[in-house]
Amino acid sequence: MNAVHEFVPPAVNVEEKLFQNRYRVDAGRPHIKVNNPALCLTCALKPCTVCCPAGCWRAEEGGGIDLVVDGCLECGTCRLVCDAGNVDWNYPRGGFGVLFKFG
Amino acid sequence: MEKFDVIVVGAGAAGNAASYTLAKAGLSVLQIERGESPGTKNVQGAILYADALEKIIPDFRASAPLERHVAEQRMWLMDEDQACTGMTYRDARFSQEPYNRYTIIRARFDRWFSDQVRAAGALVVCETTVTELLRDATGKVTGVRTEREHGDIYADCVVLADGANALLGSRAGLRPEIKTADMALAVKEVLFLPKETIDARFNLNGNQGVVIEIAGNITHGMVGTGFLYTNKDSISVGIGCMLSDMKRQTLTPYQLLEGLKRHPTVRPLLDGAEMKEYSAHLIPEGGYKTLPKLYGDGWLIVGDSAGFVNAVHREGSNLAMTTGRMAAESLIALRAAGKPFVAAQLADYKRRLDDSFVMEDLKKYEDVPDFLSAQSHFLNVYPRFLGNAAKEFLTVDGVSKRAKQQKIMAELRSKRSLLGLLGDAYRFWRAFR
Ligand SMILES: Cc1cc2nc3c(=O)[nH]c(=O)nc-3n(C[C@H](O)[C@H](O)[C@H](O)COP(=O)(O)OP(=O)(O)OC[C@H]3O[C@@H](n4cnc5c(N)ncnc54)[C@H](O)[C@@H]3O)c2cc1C
Numbered sequence: 423m424n425a426v427h428e429f430v431p432p433a434v435n436v437e438e439k440l441f442q443n444r445y446r447v448d449a450g451r452p453h454i455k456v457n458n459p460a461l462c463l464t465c466a467l468k469p470c471t472v473c474c475p476a477g478c479w480r481a482e483e484g485g486g487i488d489l490v491v492d493g494c495l496e497c498g499t500c501r502l503v504c505d506a507g508n509v510d511w512n513y514p515r516g517g518f519g520v521l522f523k524f525g
Numbered sequence: 526m527e528k529f530d531v532i533v534v535g536a537g538a539a540g541n542a543a544s545y546t547l548a549k550a551g552l553s554v555l556q557i558e559r560g561e562s563p564g565t566k567n568v569q570g571a572i573l574y575a576d577a578l579e580k581i582i583p584d585f586r587a588s589a590p591l592e593r594h595v596a597e598q599r600m601w602l603m604d605e606d607q608a609c610t611g612m613t614y615r616d617a618r619f620s621q622e623p624y625n626r627y628t629i630i631r632a633r634f635d636r637w638f639s640d641q642v643r644a645a646g647a648l649v650v651c652e653t654t655v656t657e658l659l660r661d662a663t664g665k666v667t668g669v670r671t672e673r674e675h676g677d678i679y680a681d682c683v684v685l686a687d688g689a690n691a692l693l694g695s696r697a698g699l700r701p702e703i704k705t706a707d708m709a710l711a712v713k714e715v716l717f718l719p720k721e722t723i724d725a726r727f728n729l730n731g732n733q734g735v736v737i738e739i740a741g742n743i744t745h746g747m748v749g750t751g752f753l754y755t756n757k758d759s760i761s762v763g764i765g766c767m768l769s770d771m772k773r774q775t776l777t778p779y780q781l782l783e784g785l786k787r788h789p790t791v792r793p794l795l796d797g798a799e800m801k802e803y804s805a806h807l808i809p810e811g812g813y814k815t816l817p818k819l820y821g822d823g824w825l826i827v828g829d830s831a832g833f834v835n836a837v838h839r840e841g842s843n844l845a846m847t848t849g850r851m852a853a854e855s856l857i858a859l860r861a862a863g864k865p866f867v868a869a870q871l872a873d874y875k876r877r878l879d880d881s882f883v884m885e886d887l888k889k890y891e892d893v894p895d896f897l898s899a900q901s902h903f904l905n906v907y908p909r910f911l912g913n914a915a916k917e918f919l920t921v922d923g924v925s926k927r928a929k930q931q932k933i934m935a936e937l938r939s940k941r942s943l944l945g946l947l948g949d950a951y952r953f954w955r956a957f958r
Pocket residue numbers: 513534535536537538539540541557558559560563564566567568569570571572573574653654655656686687688689693711712713763805806807808827828829830833834839840841842843844845
């Protein structure tokens with residue numbers, strides 16, 4: 423009925439989006455950590471890198487993970503999608519982290 | 526040692542409803558919130574259902590920060606990037622005072638709600654994260670530990686209103702850990718435009734607003750939905766999908782959202798708007814079958830942290846407010862009767878819920894989550910088909926209508942066998958009846 427049409431995933435710069443948000447970063451005290459970085463090397467799909475809405479989890483060349491939580495939206499997704507239970511997840515200390523203006 | 530009648534963890538919809546109701550009745554209430562102020566951690570579409578709030582604060586309309594009252598509701602079935610088929614419901618009877626639902630901006634609304642909680646007499650402490658529950662030798666919850674120095678605080682009952690991640694209850698073993706199949710991740714942007722522009726683009730007058738619920742291939746085969754709501758001088762656009770689906774594919778949440786914003790049906794509505802915030806939040810969508818135990822010695826659980834969400838009707842905040850209010854009413858009744866806050870007595874909370882619309886509605890749709898995950902072609906095959914069918918039927922090109930109908934039916938049959946179609950109709954009816 424219709425010519426086959428391919429959806430092209432849009433290229434999105436998530437940092438630009440996060441730039442609009444307000445944060446109070448708890449410098450030097452990240453609220454999320456990887457329990458065992460070696461385990462990530464064996465994780466093929468790395469769902470944390472796909473599902474994190476803030477792009478905090480990046481796959482490194484060589485199969486490792488680079489985690490920078492400054493832009494974290496505190497959703498909790500990375501904790502749940504890691505089947506290996508490799509994410510040490512806590513809320514930031516009171517008052518720190520993202521400060522939604524609208525929410 | 527400081528001790529309260531009740532400690533409420535969280536100042537979202539559920540925690541505020543509970544704290545307000547308890548404090549109004551004269552119980553001593555400590556409410557603890559991790560955000561700088563209430564609302565700074567919370568995300569919602571957001572539609573406020575008046576009824577749930579009215580039962581707590583009858584004259585809320587006089588002071589609450591409401592954006593627009595919902596005058597029109599649209600349902601759109603969208604493919605990835607071309608077509609949209611839809612339905613519009615506007616009804617003068619629906620659009621009469623006192624209005625039944627409003628769009629709100631959660632950060633503003635939560636701050637207002639919290640002001641009412643303080644005025645009612647509760648002690649509200651912000652910028653404080655509760656790290657664990659305190660228990661005595663019998664397992665009874667006796668209070669909470671916060672990250673502050675000398676941060677242990679005691680109470681006769683702790684109300685868990687800490688939201689979707691439900692960390693406190695899970696870590697204390699009071700409820701099972703959440704599964705990705707029962708949780709959706711939603712991302713959202715708030716985009717600003719002058720009020721007159723929004724009025725003109727959406728055909729609105731005064732404080733009228735439009736809410737648009739979106740389903741179809743826009744979620745790329747995942748179980749999920751999108752939304753577009755009008756605020757006074759901004760538009761909220763978002764999309765959410767089940768985590769169990771999301772973790773199996775390669776599109777990021779922000780690509781999904783961008784796809785929705787760029788869809789030719791949506792794009793002109795947002796033209797020239799200034800994006801001022803990007804947010805994300807989980808929604809517990811497992812429904813009735815995933816509700817945990819709701820009470821125990823010294824504790825009750827309310828709102829998202831228990832999974833009180835009706836995903837079919839996009840209701841969450843109203844269930845949070847209602848469960849928060851009912852938890853409070855149970856505690857008030859027990860205190861008045863001189864009864865202790867132990868499991869056998871707190872069962873009263875569950876009985877109140879069972880007798881209310883909360884459990885009735887959740888039970889009604891208990892099969893929907895399973896249905897949607899097993900029958901995802903409802904969200905994938907049919908929306909695309911409708912778009913194609915409409916295109917075929919509305920294109921005037923010298924082909925007879927009869928031939929067009931045959932072509933449309935052939936396309937449908939190529940996607941689903943006749944038996945499949947009948948089965949779909951039956952399963953659809955079973956899940957939603
Ligand atoms: C994108 C989106 C759209 C939605 N749209 C709608 C809609 O249109 N209508 C509707 O009715 N519902 C909607 N919902 C659902 C609705 O937002 C929730 O059901 C509702 O917010 C639940 O209220 P709650 O009080 O249980 O949790 P929350 O509102 O999340 O509140 C939990 C509070 O607890 C605090 N907290 C958590 N842990 C701790 C801790 N350890 N110590 C101290 N404080 C803590 C948090 O900071 C937060 O303030 C939507 C949800 C999302 C994500």
